[in-house]
Amino acid sequence: MTDLMSSCALPSTGETAASMRRGACPSLAAPMQTGDGLLVRLRPDDDSLTIPKVIAIAAAAERYGNGILEITARGNLQLRGLTEASVPVLAQAIDDAEITIAEGLAIEVPPLTGIDPDEIADPRPIATELREALRARQLPLTLAPKLSVVIDGGGRFGLGAVVADIRLQALSTPGGAVWLLSLGGTAAKASIVGAFAGDAVMPALITILEKLASLGTTARGRNLDAAEIRVLCRCDAVSERPAVMRSAAIPGIHALGDAGIVLGLGLAFAQVEASVLAAFLYQFQELGAHAIRLAPGHAFFVLGLRHETAGVALGLAAARGFRIAEEDPRNEIATCAGSRGCASAWMETKGMAQRLIDAAPDLLDGSLTVHLSGCAKGCARPKPSELTLVGASSGYGLVVNGAANGLPSAYTDENGMGSALARLGLLVRQNKDAGESAQSCLTRLGAARVSAAFEQG
Numbered sequence: 001m002t003d004l005m006s007s008c009a010l011p012s013t014g015e016t017a018a019s020m021r022r023g024a025c026p027s028l029a030a031p032m033q034t035g036d037g038l039l040v041r042l043r044p045d046d047d048s049l050t051i052p053k054v055i056a057i058a059a060a061a062e063r064y065g066n067g068i069l070e071i072t073a074r075g076n077l078q079l080r081g082l083t084e085a086s087v088p089v090l091a092q093a094i095d096d097a098e099i100t101i102a103e104g105l106a107i108e109v110p111p112l113t114g115i116d117p118d119e120i121a122d123p124r125p126i127a128t129e130l131r132e133a134l135r136a137r138q139l140p141l142t143l144a145p146k147l148s149v150v151i152d153g154g155g156r157f158g159l160g161a162v163v164a165d166i167r168l169q170a171l172s173t174p175g176g177a178v179w180l181l182s183l184g185g186t187a188a189k190a191s192i193v194g195a196f197a198g199d200a201v202m203p204a205l206i207t208i209l210e211k212l213a214s215l216g217t218t219a220r221g222r223n224l225d226a227a228e229i230r231v232l233c234r235c236d237a238v239s240e241r242p243a244v245m246r247s248a249a250i251p252g253i254h255a256l257g258d259a260g261i262v263l264g265l266g267l268a269f270a271q272v273e274a275s276v277l278a279a280f281l282y283q284f285q286e287l288g289a290h291a292i293r294l295a296p297g298h299a300f301f302v303l304g305l306r307h308e309t310a311g312v313a314l315g316l317a318a319a320r321g322f323r324i325a326e327e328d329p330r331n332e333i334a335t336c337a338g339s340r341g342c343a344s345a346w347m348e349t350k351g352m353a354q355r356l357i358d359a360a361p362d363l364l365d366g367s368l369t370v371h372l373s374g375c376a377k378g379c380a381r382p383k384p385s386e387l388t389l390v391g392a393s394s395g396y397g398l399v400v401n402g403a404a405n406g407l408p409s410a411y412t413d414e415n416g417m418g419s420a421l422a423r424l425g426l427l428v429r430q431n432k433d434a435g436e437s438a439q440s441c442l443t444r445l446g447a448a449r450v451s452a453a454f455e456q457g
């Protein structure tokens with residue numbers, strides 16, 4: 001267990017620049033500077049967070065941050081709008097609520113591990129042993145800040161789509177469960193090293209981490225040669241890549257056999273106002289819910305509901321704006337805090353997202369991401385998107401196939417924005433071939449045509 005209070009002091013000046021660069025992991029010990037203050041990302045160390053603990057985090061986000069809680073694409077909690085003075089106080093509040101935060105190497109297991117009836121093997125013993133082995137080292141390994149180990153026991157909500165540096169995937173064999181080890185990428189694309197049983201897993205993991213550490217703090221799983229690692233770990237090659245099961249859609253009511261019912265919900269635009277979340281959780285508590293589990297895809301599961309109450313809870317969630325279905329156009333839009341939560345913003349991103357949904361539904365068919373960024377910093381999505389709308393003092397810029405800090409190829413102002421969005425939707429509707437996606441239609445039309453539609457009509 002990490003001693004939060006001993007690790008929450010802000011870095012010294014020399015460390016600050018390093019810990020606040022993009023690509024570093026913005027933990028409580030090393031928050032990242034963004035346009036709306038400091039950002040911290042929290043990985044709770046418990047399987048489940050009790051509802052009172054989540055309410056405590058929501059209260060802390062309201063009191064010390066900008067009042068907005070986020071769940072990241074990998075299922076971590078994120079708080080923004082913090083200051084150098086408020087981060088230690090936040091850490092104290094988290095400690096007071098007896099919430100344990102995992103620090104160091106990210107070791108991830110599926111959200112319903114231990115209660116998913118389709119799980120092949122429980123990954124938690126390996127995760128615990130690895131954390132303890134790393135903690136016990138006299139010379140800690142210095143690894144890439146964003147390095148991740150995924151230990152996927154299988155089941156309905158497996159982590160096959162989550163990119164990992166090192167992946168262990170449980171496989172069912174006539175002789176019992178074995179662990180398939182692979183490097184870099186998603187389960188479908190990672191380089192396979194081989195399969196291990198029981199005791200051989202931990203030495204292999206440590207060997208790979210030591211190898212990465214020897215290559216420096218930028219080395220990632222994708223940089224390793226699977227054949228070389230196979231020799232180092234003394235394991236046999238696997239003749240063919242096992243089929244990768246697609247994870248079930250999280251939103252909705254799920255029956256887990258003896259483990260009862262869980263309700264899966266997603267956050268709209270990956271964010272929720274802390275006060276809304278707290279009010280909602282109080283209502284859920286009255287319906288019998290006792291805990292939540294964070295999940296990839298900006299989502300979470302609610303535990304403790306019964307058949308009779310899960311439907312009521314689903315209705316409440318819909319009314320409060322949570323995502324309750326997999327097909328939801330809000331999934332296709334990435335937004336930063338915008339002018340509701342960030343002093344640097346030139347766009348009210350949530351309102352703009354709704355305008356986009358209303359004006360250009362043809363764009364949001366699930367094939368592309370539209371990024372709405374309050375300024376060129378691009379906090380919500382540092383990587384490129386097919387379409388990025390960026391706020392500026394003079395209006396809005398459109399970046400095609402780029403990030404928020406890219407050079408816009410078209411501009412409009414507040415008065416022109418509604419019709420510019422509508423023209424983008426119309427461009428797709430009028431030019432899309434049968435069966436073609438919005439993304440492939442825009443690619444075929446090219447950036448110049450897209451920009452012209454946005455700007456000129």
Ligand code: SF4
Nearest residue numbers: 035336342374375379
């Ligand atoms: S991208 Fe959004 S959240 Fe980040 S600094 Fe700009 S306006 Fe603020």
